[in-house]
Amino acid sequence: EVQLVESGGGLVKPGGSLRLSCAASGFTFSSYSMNWVRQAPGKGLEWVSSISSSSSYIYYADSVKGRFTISRDNAKNSLYLQMNSLRAEDTAVYYCARVLWFGEKGFDYWGQGTLVTVSS
Amino acid sequence: AIQLTQSPSSLSASVGDRVTITCRASQGISSALAWYQQKPGKAPKLLIYDASSLESGVPSRFSGSGSGTDFTLTISSLQPEDFATYYCQQFNSYPQTFGGGTKVEIK
Numbered sequence: 001e002v003q004l005v006e007s008g009g010g011l012v013k014p015g016g017s018l019r020l021s022c023a024a025s026g027f028t029f030s031s032y033s034m035n036w037v038r039q040a041p042g043k044g045l046e047w048v049s050s051i052s053s054s055s056s057y058i059y060y061a062d063s064v065k066g067r068f069t070i071s072r073d074n075a076k077n078s079l080y081l082q083m084n085s086l087r088a089e090d091t092a093v094y095y096c097a098r099v100l101w102f103g104e105k106g107f108d109y110w111g112q113g114t115l116v117t118v119s120s
Numbered sequence: 121a122i123q124l125t126q127s128p129s130s131l132s133a134s135v136g137d138r139v140t141i142t143c144r145a146s147q148g149i150s151s152a153l154a155w156y157q158q159k160p161g162k163a164p165k166l167l168i169y170d171a172s173s174l175e176s177g178v179p180s181r182f183s184g185s186g187s188g189t190d191f192t193l194t195i196s197s198l199q200p201e202d203f204a205t206y207y208c209q210q211f212n213s214y215p216q217t218f219g220g221g222t223k224v225e226i227k
Contacts, residue, residue: 035216037164045156045164045207045218059214062121095163104211106154106169113163 002026002109004096009114016086016118022079022096022111030054030074033099035107036081038092038116048094049081064090086118122146122210126219132227139195141222143208148188152212155184155193158221159204167206168193198224 008020022034036048049070050059058070069082079096093115097107123146133139143153151171156164166175168184171191181196195202203226208219 044221045158045209047209047216047218050214050216061215097163100166100169104216105152105173106166106175106209106211107156107164108166108175110163110165 002098004098004109004111006094006096006111006114009094009116011117011119012086013120014087014118017082017084018086018116020081020083020094020096020114020116022081024077024079024096024098027098029072029077032101033057033104034072034079035097035099036070036079037095037097037107037110038090039095039113040089040092043092046092050099051079083116086116088118090116091118092116121215122149122213122217124208124210124217124219126206126208126222128222129220130223130225132225133198134227135198135200137198137227139198139202139224141193141206141224143186143191143193143219145189145191145210145212149210149212151187152210153184153186153191154209154211155182156207156209157202157204158207164207195224 003025005023035050051070067085071080093113095113096111098109125144153171155168158164172184205223
């Protein structure tokens with residue numbers, strides 16, 4: 001069974017840092033591109049970042065570029081999001097999501113999400 | 121960035137109704153569009169990819185159509201478990217933007 005489990009969320013002050021993790025199981029993690037998607041309370045979905053299977057290709061939303069860093073460790077079946085210089089508008093549930101095996105056409109598995117709250 | 125505009129933002133419908141949701145892209149995206157369903161407190165669920173391909177395990181009452189800039193998600197006969205919020209997402213280019221969502225409520 002495919003499972004994605006996020007962790008690392010919490011309360012952080014503006015300007016602070018946080019590192020999210022996503023532990024993957026039930027599939028060959030090293031074969032899939034992965035993404036982070038966030039959802040502010042009561043709002044819609046926002047794509048945050050994408051990383052290819054071998055980390056060769058990395059993309060960011062303009063809203064997080066220069067502040068967030070996506071990475072992965074295929075040996076540990078884990079995806080990460082390092083978030084620096086956090087702002088109130090970064091408050092959201094952060095989901096990790098797997099790309100369909102045959103290409104960038106949809107996210108077929110999602111984690112349960114981890115809540116990040118940026119507040120003083 | 122490519123903007124996706126969904127309409128309506130919300131709708132009320134009854135069980136058994138045919139429901140249509142529209143997603144319009146600010147520029148052509150070929151068929152690089154997916155649709156998701158999200159229920160409160162849950163992660164999104166993939167319904168449709170490549171604009172019209174049904175994801176495995178998704179009921180056949182869901183269908184997608186369109187290409188270029190105009191896309192449609194149709195639920196042929198609304199069921200009680202279909203009351204949720206629906207989002208489109210484009211995969212034509214980065215950033216992979218989402219539409220604003222359409223909330224389907226019980227009439």
